Amino acid sequence: MKRFVALATRFNRWRYTLYSPVYDLVAGLFVEQRRRAIALLGPRPDDKVLIVGAGSGLDLDFLLSQRSLTAIDITPAMIAKLKSRAGKLGVDIDARVMDAQRMDFPDAHFDVVVLHLILAVVPDPLACIREVERVLKPGGRAVVFDKFLPDGKRPGLVRWLANPIARLVATDINRRLADILSATALVKVHDEDAGFGGFFRIVLLRK
Template sequence: MSINTNLWNRIRYSCWAPIYDLIAVPTRPMRRRSLALANLQPGERVLFVGAGTGLDLDFITAGPIVTATDLTPAMLEKLRRRAEQLNLAVGARVMDGHALEFADGSFDVVVLHFIVAVIPDPVRCIREAARVLRPGGRAVILDKFAPDDGPMPLWLRLLNPLAIVLATNVNRRLGSILAGSGLRVVHREAAALRGFFQIALAVKD
């Protein structure tokens, strides 16, 4: 039986929810950078997929219309509280990132922070993100990725079985996940740990 399921994700992220914000403190500069690349404009419709506890909300300034979705109610509950504290109007909904309950072209920007390496089927998730973006819309992706080419580095192969159980897959390659998705990468950069953490900005043509 595979552990790579929505059920396991909901269980483990329900466990992480109370301490997630503490563990994720080092990701703050990466979030700030990714959202700067997203360049949110006032009034733009932005969707956060796998939004978690809403740590990204701290970096929203321009006044976009924010929708946040996540599979795990305990994570979203924290997000709702954070939004309230920030006095930010956020439409928060429990939703599976494999099957977004929005019409085609509903958003100007989709934010995928630390979801592509976590969700069971990242290709489906990215395709859903592309579907709900309007033509010309932007997506930012921030996560841990293996190099696009060459053999999987030994340390990532060794780390993956434990990482998968605890929180995330560390053997995913962004290039192959994005191939054929309808999203074109216009910028990609190393965010931390010599490019293990990466940020990509992509556009829907």
């Protein structure tokens, strides 16, 4: 398992380096979902905010009044794009290349965490969510925007067959959020349809 995770993490870095020049053309389509998710999260201006698997920084547009922003991503090319976007927006951000499955932050360090399109991408989502729980302060909140299989459901044959290819080029389409959350004591306080017939969800979690 450890070897698979290490290999898949290296693969992710490689393919997101490849995608980085055109990434915004696709991920930039989710403007309304990002706006809604961050509105639900409702960070106060002084909250310490962590964006996990931050990509090119498309969430920054909705975090302009935050005074303490940190972003991590495994792909240096994405972090470079994020820093360039932050510069243009005049946003001060601590952006680092870091593995979401093994974060280099102290316990209980952040008030809020943004998890957009990352839990279905990291090879080990349980490790990632445990790290989110660890770095969140007690009472802290995390918002998830991603695609999931409904809790308790098994994938149909087509979806099951399509998943290896989906995972290779983009993202796992057969993960269940309840399975991921079961690795933690995080509490789901809100869950809503975020498009594609409920395939995409916006979920608010509390520690």
